[in-house]
Amino acid sequence: MPDVTARPYEFNLDINRAALLIIDMQRDFVEPGGFGEMLGNDVAQLRPSIVPLQALLAKARQAGLFVMHTREGHKPDLSDLHEAKRVRGRGSKTIGDAGPMGRILIIGEPGHDIIPELYPVAGEPVIDKPGKGAFYNTELADIIAEHGIGQLIVCGVTTEVCVHTTVREANDRGIDCLVVSDCTASYFPEFHEAALRMVAAQGGIFGWVADSASVIAALTEPAEPAIS
Ligand code: C5J
Numbered sequence: 416m417p418d419v420t421a422r423p424y425e426f427n428l429d430i431n432r433a434a435l436l437i438i439d440m441q442r443d444f445v446e447p448g449g450f451g452e453m454l455g456n457d458v459a460q461l462r463p464s465i466v467p468l469q470a471l472l473a474k475a476r477q478a479g480l481f482v483m484h485t486r487e488g489h490k491p492d493l494s495d496l497h498e499a500k501r502v503r504g505r506g507s508k509t510i511g512d513a514g515p516m517g518r519i520l521i522i523g524e525p526g527h528d529i530i531p532e533l534y535p536v537a538g539e540p541v542i543d544k545p546g547k548g549a550f551y552n553t554e555l556a557d558i559i560a561e562h563g564i565g566q567l568i569v570c571g572v573t574t575e576v577c578v579h580t581t582v583r584e585a586n587d588r589g590i591d592c593l594v595v596s597d598c599t600a601s602y603f604p605e606f607h608e609a610a611l612r613m614v615a616a617q618g619g620i621f622g623w624v625a626d627s628a629s630v631i632a633a634l635t636e637p638a639e640p641a642i643s
Contacts, residue, residue, distance in 0.1 A: 419593060419633045421625035422615040426593045428633050434481040434564045437468070438549065438571025438578050440533045441486055443526040445572065448515035450526070453508055456602035461572050464600035465532050467627040468570050471598055472533060478634040481562055482539045485549045487577060488520045488527045495545040495552065548580035556588065566591045568630060569622075570598035575610035582614060582621050592622035595630055 418425035443449035445461050452458050475482055489496045493511050501509055510519050516526030522543055535541050544553045558564075567585055569592050571578055578599050582592045594614050601607035614621045 417633050417636045419623075419625050420629040421593060421623040423619045423623070426591070426623045426625060428568075428593070428630075429566060430478060430480055430634070432564060433566035433568060434483055434559075434562065435472070435475045435568045435570065436549070436581070437472070437482070437484045437533060438569065438581060439485055439487045439573075440465075440468070440530050440571050441488075441526070442516055442528055442530055443488075443520055445530050446516065446526070448526070450510070450520045451602065453506060453514065453519060454504060455506075458602070460602045460604065461600040464570070464572065464598050465530070467595075468598040469532055471570065471595065471627045471630060474631045474634050475568075476536070480568075480634065481564065482535075483542060483555075483558065484529060484533075484535045484539060485542045485544050485553075485555075485571070485577075485581075486522075486527060486529065487544055487547070488522045489545055491518070491521055491523065546580075547577045548584040549577070550581070550584040550588070559588075559590070564590070566593065568593045568595060570595045572600050573606075574599040574601045575603070575606040576601075579610050579613070579621075586621050593630070594622060594624050596624055596626050598627050 416428050416430050419428050444451040447458055512519055517524030540558055542553050542555050549555050567590055569578055569582055585592050596611055611624045615624045
């Protein structure tokens with residue numbers, strides 16, 4: 416597999432050890448009436464990431480890359496919701512309250528679901544996470560160990576919150592992360608840019624950054640012929 420052109424230097428993609436990890440592309444973050452909008456955000460800011468991510472997801476599936484999805488949310492009885500998270504923001508509505516897409520950020524409600532454009536297919540694990548990081552209180556570490564994964568191609572929303580937290584968690588577990596710049600997004604474009612710069616700064620302190628065209632190009636190249 417050829418290297419992916421990336422910052423701060425090329426990423427040695429090994430498709431047999433890599434997985435695509437799509438973070439929280441849920442209606443609650445991307446569509447009006449959900450958790451993201453409840454916090455006062457302009458959800459339209461996240462939409463430009465959808466089309467590039469659709470293309471990358473299609474290529475990843477075609478190339479046989481292992482694909483995983485995450486969803487941020489909580490059990491209907493809120494037993495996995497810290498009071499600190501529930502009250503944060505002092506809004507008139509909070510997690511678990513009724514909204515136009517059902518109870519906000521609650522597993523099983525329409526708003527908690529992944530957007531139709533990026534819906535998982537059979538065989539792709541969907542990891543429900545109560546926190547911002549995908550490792551906290553989830554089965555992700557077990558799935559990674561079981562599949563021998565050492566590289567994560569990370570996409571999704573939002574760049575500086577759940578994507579960043581997950582990349583930092585993965586980095587501390589010895590996993591190389593490649594963050595895809597146009598397949599991630601933030602409600603704050605300046606935070607998106609800064610978050611990407613933070614990943615690749617200092618020689619790749621948290622990992623690498625590449626655009627989807629570079630990742631797709633690497634996935635398109637035929638594998639090196641085996642030496643007999
Ligand atoms: C946030 C996330 N921003 N998926 N969640 O609360 O980034």
